[in-house]
Amino acid sequence: MDLKTISAIDLAEAIRSKKISSTEAVSSALERLKGVHEAFNAVVSTDAEEALAAAKEVDAAVAASQQLGPLAGVPLAHKDMFDRAGKIPSWGARIRREKPCTEDATPIARLKAAGSIQIAALHMTEFAFGPTGHNYVIGHARNPYDPTRIPGGSSSGSAICVATGVVPAALGSDTAGSLRLPAAACNVTSLKGTWTRVTRAGAMPLSPSLDCIGPIARDVRDLALLFGLIAGHDPRDGFSSRRPVPDYLSLIEQPIDGIRIGVDERLIGEAHLEVQQRLETSLKILEKAGARRISVRFQDWKALDTLGQLLQLPEVASAHGPYMRKRAAEYGPQVRARIEFGHFISAADHQTALRARGTMLSRVLTETFANCDMVILPTFADPLPTIAELDVGGGPQLMAALGRVIFYTRPVNYLGLPALTLPYPRESYLPNGFQLVGRPFDEARMLAVGRAYQKEVPGEVVNIG
Numbered sequence: 001m002d003l004k005t006i007s008a009i010d011l012a013e014a015i016r017s018k019k020i021s022s023t024e025a026v027s028s029a030l031e032r033l034k035g036v037h038e039a040f041n042a043v044v045s046t047d048a049e050e051a052l053a054a055a056k057e058v059d060a061a062v063a064a065s066q067q068l069g070p071l072a073g074v075p076l077a078h079k080d081m082f083d084r085a086g087k088i089p090s091w092g093a094r095i096r097r098e099k100p101c102t103e104d105a106t107p108i109a110r111l112k113a114a115g116s117i118q119i120a121a122l123h124m125t126e127f128a129f130g131p132t133g134h135n136y137v138i139g140h141a142r143n144p145y146d147p148t149r150i151p152g153g154s155s156s157g158s159a160i161c162v163a164t165g166v167v168p169a170a171l172g173s174d175t176a177g178s179l180r181l182p183a184a185a186c187n188v189t190s191l192k193g194t195w196t197r198v199t200r201a202g203a204m205p206l207s208p209s210l211d212c213i214g215p216i217a218r219d220v221r222d223l224a225l226l227f228g229l230i231a232g233h234d235p236r237d238g239f240s241s242r243r244p245v246p247d248y249l250s251l252i253e254q255p256i257d258g259i260r261i262g263v264d265e266r267l268i269g270e271a272h273l274e275v276q277q278r279l280e281t282s283l284k285i286l287e288k289a290g291a292r293r294i295s296v297r298f299q300d301w302k303a304l305d306t307l308g309q310l311l312q313l314p315e316v317a318s319a320h321g322p323y324m325r326k327r328a329a330e331y332g333p334q335v336r337a338r339i340e341f342g343h344f345i346s347a348a349d350h351q352t353a354l355r356a357r358g359t360m361l362s363r364v365l366t367e368t369f370a371n372c373d374m375v376i377l378p379t380f381a382d383p384l385p386t387i388a389e390l391d392v393g394g395g396p397q398l399m400a401a402l403g404r405v406i407f408y409t410r411p412v413n414y415l416g417l418p419a420l421t422l423p424y425p426r427e428s429y430l431p432n433g434f435q436l437v438g439r440p441f442d443e444a445r446m447l448a449v450g451r452a453y454q455k456e457v458p459g460e461v462v463n464i465g
Helices: 008-016 022-040 046-065 104-113 156-163 180-185 222-228 273-288 303-329 333-342 346-369 396-406 411-414 443-456
Strands: 043-046 077-078 117-123 167-173 188-192 214-215 262-263 293-294 373-379 418-424 433-437
Touching: 008 046, 008 222, 008 411, 022 043, 022 046, 046 117, 046 222, 077 346, 104 167, 117 156, 117 180, 117 293, 156 167, 156 180, 156 214, 156 262, 167 188, 167 222, 167 293, 167 411, 180 188, 180 214, 180 433, 188 222, 188 262, 188 333, 188 443, 214 222, 222 373, 222 418, 222 443, 262 273, 273 293, 273 373, 273 433, 273 443, 303 346, 303 411, 411 433, 418 443, 433 443
Parallel strands: 077 117, 077 167, 262 293, 262 373
Antiparallel strands: 043 117, 167 214, 188 214, 188 418, 373 433, 418 433
8 A cells, every 4th residue: 555645535444444554644644744844845843743642543443443534544734824722823924823722723623523633734835925835934845846946835835745645635725826826836636615615714814805725635536525524614704605515525426528618718828838738738638538618708807816916915914914013024025025015905996896706706607607617727827937936035026926826816716716726747747737617616516527637637646756
């Protein structure tokens, strides 16, 4: 049994059937974690002692033939932005909570209730406010396929640890692309659900109008399992949806024959030629699996992006206002510059973006999605840049550079639509990926398409020697 490549679903079954103990699985993951962190700066803190104690409890429960949760004994690790009882999350920053948390964030609690074991808290961009993996406080994260390249952000450590086989899955967040970009950069998958589908209770807020919590994994089946566990209404988050949560995993093998995938050739044409070519390769794989290509058009993509900024930046600036007035020197240059920019956006502009959101979503669903079930778009507009190329500090080119990175992701958050990122066939290229953007709460169908795609382009673990 290769513990680097096994899925969470299969590992849980192996633990239940006593083919391997949870203690063995957790110990192996902790050992892999050391080398991965040394090479790629993926970890903020480890929980070895607690994780091994929890693994022993699972093994005892297995021996006693007790009923177990669907992730019982499976080691996972998550972005260090979630409350955990007795701990202080770093938020990737110098500024953080002054006292330990009194309870777990709801998504963490739900995975723990399913039996999973958290072995570490993982690297993130400072305050989750950056799409590249740069962090001037705890150090930049590095891509496991090429350490000179960005790993994507802000959920950098989650994608790195999944890509290198430390854990089969991890949680992260997505406000403008922070699940999808690291997943694409590290050759794994992620699911940003419909806004409000997953509770944010106990997760560090960045821009509450846009924030989404979701999983990163190698296997789309694991995305379905974890997403189903963390989704659903939470009294601690009044915005969380009360819609029933489907059994995503049981629906993942549904046929995709005839599913219509929208292609906006004009919008895709704004990507680098290599990205366009790789997207076309993946689209042909989906067509071979039974999907149909349909021509569509986003009429207002750049307007959507502008509105997303008008929504996001003032919310971030408002949250950080008290710290910026007294502790501005403790911020890294990129994050500080972007927060400062948010103070120059008026309340009137923010309210305009907020009021326009429903109208713009209705227009996209009526026009762009009129004849298709989901839309395909690049995740990155360009081949993976180097860390040095985007190491621009807080200089005048910062906003333009980052705007290009999130060109295809940020408007999706403004619309609140679900997005599944999948890797292109890698061949001789560096990792990169595309996203399927769906109708609200249509995650089950998107996961089925992702499952069909992975049967032709299976997940892989990067060999780091």
